[in-house]
Amino acid sequence: MRSNIIKKWKNVAIIFSTIRARFLQIDNHLLKIRLRKLTFVTITGKRMFIIESRDGATSARAGILRTAHGDIPTPVFMPVGTAANVKGVFHRDLKQEINAPVILANTYHLYLRPGTEIIRQAGGIHNFMAWDRAVLTDSGGYQVFSLAANRKLTEEGAIFRSHIDGSKHLFTPESVIGIERAIGADIIMAFDECAPYPCDHRYALKSMELTHRWLDRCVAQMGSTEPLYGKEQMLFPIVQGAVYGDLRRISAEKCASSGMPGNAIGGLSVGEPAEVMYEMIEVVNEILPADKPRYLMGVGTPANILEGIARGIDMFDCVMPTRNGRNGMLFTGEGIINIRNQKWATDFSPIDASSFSEISRTYTRAYLRHLVISGEMLGAQIATIHNLAFYLSLVREARERILDGTFGSWKEETVRRISGRV
Numbered sequence: 001m002r003s004n005i006i007k008k009w010k011n012v013a014i015i016f017s018t019i020r021a022r023f024l025q026i027d028n029h030l031l032k033i034r035l036r037k038l039t040f041v042t043i044t045g046k047r048m049f050i051i052e053s054r055d056g057a058t059s060a061r062a063g064i065l066r067t068a069h070g071d072i073p074t075p076v077f078m079p080v081g082t083a084a085n086v087k088g089v090f091h092r093d094l095k096q097e098i099n100a101p102v103i104l105a106n107t108y109h110l111y112l113r114p115g116t117e118i119i120r121q122a123g124g125i126h127n128f129m130a131w132d133r134a135v136l137t138d139s140g141g142y143q144v145f146s147l148a149a150n151r152k153l154t155e156e157g158a159i160f161r162s163h164i165d166g167s168k169h170l171f172t173p174e175s176v177i178g179i180e181r182a183i184g185a186d187i188i189m190a191f192d193e194c195a196p197y198p199c200d201h202r203y204a205l206k207s208m209e210l211t212h213r214w215l216d217r218c219v220a221q222m223g224s225t226e227p228l229y230g231k232e233q234m235l236f237p238i239v240q241g242a243v244y245g246d247l248r249r250i251s252a253e254k255c256a257s258s259g260m261p262g263n264a265i266g267g268l269s270v271g272e273p274a275e276v277m278y279e280m281i282e283v284v285n286e287i288l289p290a291d292k293p294r295y296l297m298g299v300g301t302p303a304n305i306l307e308g309i310a311r312g313i314d315m316f317d318c319v320m321p322t323r324n325g326r327n328g329m330l331f332t333g334e335g336i337i338n339i340r341n342q343k344w345a346t347d348f349s350p351i352d353a354s355s356f357s358e359i360s361r362t363y364t365r366a367y368l369r370h371l372v373i374s375g376e377m378l379g380a381q382i383a384t385i386h387n388l389a390f391y392l393s394l395v396r397e398a399r400e401r402i403l404d405g406t407f408g409s410w411k412e413e414t415v416r417r418i419s420g421r422v
């Protein structure tokens with residue numbers, strides 16, 4: 001009797017085990033279908049990125065990146081609006097004076113304040129900040145990296161303490177994708193670790209491998225969730241590997257194989273020489289798909305941007321034009337100006353007479369110096385708008401030069417002219 005009961009229970013266990021295995025197969029099959037569907041819609045179905053022209057003398061290219069909130073002509077510079085605003089700049093000026101087709105916001109900062117629930121209630125970041133053009137969100141990986149004294153990395157994710165109130169939080173690849181879904185940006189970044197500079201090869205390898213395992217989880221989470229506001233979102237993996245060419249190649253191959261609509265290059269412009277950064281860009285761009293946009297994160301000076309474009313980069317962002325502008329540094333077609341210098345006190349010429357920005361053509365250098373020296377908010381505002389207008393004008397001219405076939409010679413002359421001090 002007892003043996004018959006045991007036999008029956010074994011049979012039941014086998015049946016349940018078979019059913020469970022079958023359901024797991026079905027779940028995996030459905031996940032693969034969703035991932036294939038995601039790749040098809042964002043790449044094949046809508047041709048998200050169209051290359052219009054390639055420069056004959058360099059690797060520069062001009063293209064169009066299509067998003068749910070408008071087309072982005074590339075190459076493009078994205079003003080940094082970390083907390084859903086570009087400091088000191090009205091959206092009206094972002095459109096009219098600067099003409100930015102896309103701005104960047106940050107997942108880490110928006111998660112902490114105002115919090116994703118408030119953004120969700122508003123209907124997403126575009127409604128919340130009243131911005132109807134494209135938005136890109138960084139995953140917060142770099143911000144967590146910068147909190148080195150207040151964070152701990154594990155296989156699960158990153159444990160960190162808020163810079164606002166010291167509260168403890170956990171970012172995982174899955175939670176970050178959930179936050180970025182709630183924010184609702186058009187382009188979102190995979191969660192990664194940004195290795196410090198300098199670091200040894202062993203640390204860089206370990207960091208890169210963790211980033212790759214997190215990438216797999218980001219892609220799976222992206223494929224198993226839907227946009228919350230009816231607007232398509234694109235996930236970009238991030239190539240890491242510090243300053244080691246062998247690691248950069250491995251990471252570029254991993255990101256390229258993920259099948260996402262674009263790719264980013266992170267972990268550069270963190271202290272390494274510019275020549276090393278350019279070398280890593282060349283290594284990576286030999287591998288990243290040529291038919292998808294390439295985004296160089298956190299770069300840089302106007303010269304860095306032109307050199308990046310020449311090496312096949314399409315997208316850039318950096319706090320330099322805004323942060324340095326607030327402190328009196330101006331970027332112009334003549335070179336770099338420290339508006340605090342006494343020499344500008346009686347210069348009544350426009351900030352930049354050749355600028356397409358009315359603000360740059362209207363206010364004088366003497367007046368702007370007076371505002372900056374006096375600590376007036378208007379001074380920081382004018383300088384910020386001027387610098388962003390210059391950056392956007394620079395990449396637009398680069399695009400035109402690529403289209404007309406003169407980028408190579410124009411770039412060399414322009415880099416020399418804009419890099420000096422006035």
